[in-house]
Amino acid sequence: MLNQHFSHRHPLAAATVAEDDGAICSGCELRLSGDAYKCIKPKCEFHLHDLCFSLPPEIHHPSHPKHPLILAGSPPYAGGEFACDACGDLGSGFIYRCPRCQFDLHIHCAALPETVIGKNHGHPLRLVFHYKGKGFCCGVCEGGLGNGCWVYCCGDCDFGVHVDCFVGEDEDEDEEIE
Numbered sequence: 157m158l159n160q161h162f163s164h165r166h167p168l169a170a171a172t173v174a175e176d177d178g179a180i181c182s183g184c185e186l187r188l189s190g191d192a193y194k195c196i197k198p199k200c201e202f203h204l205h206d207l208c209f210s211l212p213p214e215i216h217h218p219s220h221p222k223h224p225l226i227l228a229g230s231p232p233y234a235g236g237e238f239a240c241d242a243c244g245d246l247g248s249g250f251i252y253r254c255p256r257c258q259f260d261l262h263i264h265c266a267a268l269p270e271t272v273i274g275k276n277h278g279h280p281l282r283l284v285f286h287y288k289g290k291g292f293c294c295g296v297c298e299g300g301l302g303n304g305c306w307v308y309c310c311g312d313c314d315f316g317v318h319v320d321c322f323v324g325e326d327e328d329e330d331e332e333i334e
């Protein structure tokens with residue numbers, strides 16, 4: 157069965173992607189294997205995770221309560237990249253954005269859980285969108301607040317990490333996803 161997705165001009169078909177394919181999801185730009193959607197054109201490297209294929213076109217996010225965030229298939233900026241307001245990294249895939257405020261999020265940053273338990277710290281950490289404390293020092297990379305402003309902080313002690321430095325309990329720290 158063929159599916160049309162708003163972000164791509166060719167039809168997509170459900171497919172199973174092998175782990176050693178090295179495929180990258182064109183939505184979240186992370187590695188992809190297993191159940192996915194794939195462009196039917198053999199030379200077109202367009203893949204989407206099942207989840208990225210069926211993302212809601214509009215969400216309400218606690219980091220930006222004023223306006224809904226709209227799903228866009230690619231950054232509307234010259235150069236085709238955007239800087240994520242959560243992690244500060246660049247992206248060129250799907251975005252949740254507020255067109256009125258130029259507020260842009262990676263889709264995986266928009267999906268960050270509000271409370272997490274990680275390898276770095278014994279207490280649960282809470283997602284903070286606007287860090288108000290004094291000097292922030294990331295418990296992993298020891299860097300300060302960068303372009304991205306979101307951090308995971310402990311409510312009990314003076315501990316915080318960048319959202320992209322956080323390592324979950326069941327994640328392998330050595331596995332860097334490029």
Ligand SMILES: [Zn+2]
Nearest residue numbers: 181184205208
């Ligand atoms: Zn994806």
Ligand SMILES: [Zn+2]
Nearest residue numbers: 166195200202
């Ligand atoms: Zn295609």
Ligand SMILES: [Zn+2]
Nearest residue numbers: 240243262265
């Ligand atoms: Zn991000």
Ligand SMILES: [Zn+2]
Nearest residue numbers: 223254256257
């Ligand atoms: Zn807005």
Ligand SMILES: [Zn+2]
Nearest residue numbers: 294297318321
């Ligand atoms: Zn860090």
Ligand SMILES: [Zn+2]
Nearest residue numbers: 279310312313
């Ligand atoms: Zn703590």
